[in-house]
Amino acid sequence: QQQVKQSPQSLIVQKGGIPIINCAYENTAFDYFPWYQQFPGKGPALLIAIRPDVSEKKEGRFTISFNKSAKQFSLHIMDSQPGDSATYFCAASRELGKLIFGQGTTLQVKP
């Protein structure tokens, strides 16, 4: 019940495409859903996060869509660029709880 399942494991898109990464969770007590971005040789860094009281959050070209009833959330990257090539992790936690990370998605954006 603590798991967060992320898919796909890897993704290749052309520049300008819209990659979508999906995550699903079981624990309905989770109330914080962040996405972390990791470039090669670096540690993950917070990209964007959402609380379950909203269905969508947008920051620049990055959008989180949240479906509470389906217990799913996804990351969309609009007008993707080669500089977006990285590994993306979804995560979930509940208040006073630890972050549970998904398995990660390696994204490659081709020029």
Add this chain to the structure above:
Amino acid sequence: EAQVTQNPRYLITVTGKKLTVTCSQNMNHEYMSWYRQDPGLGLRQIYYSMNVEVTDKGDVPEGYKVSRKEKRNFPLILESPSPNQTSLYFCASSLATGVLNTAFFGQGTRLTVV
């Protein structure tokens, strides 16, 4: 500059030789944790610490030890490393757990045990 600093960045060692990976943060964060990253498995928490002298096991604690004698430091100790501990390790800190837990990660330590 706010940061989490891990050392060393790369380490090759032999089975059974004790090693310590250091982690230090300069943000006065209470919560610190160690993760290991393996392909297809994501980030798995090894140990965490809610504050000085308060540590607890994460999801994969076997073969590891930690200590938190000072707020800023949280070293990871492998008393007798084995090849299955070959991995990429990350230290992270955050102001608190739960909804305030934007985790700040170090640069990572790539450990190879032969």
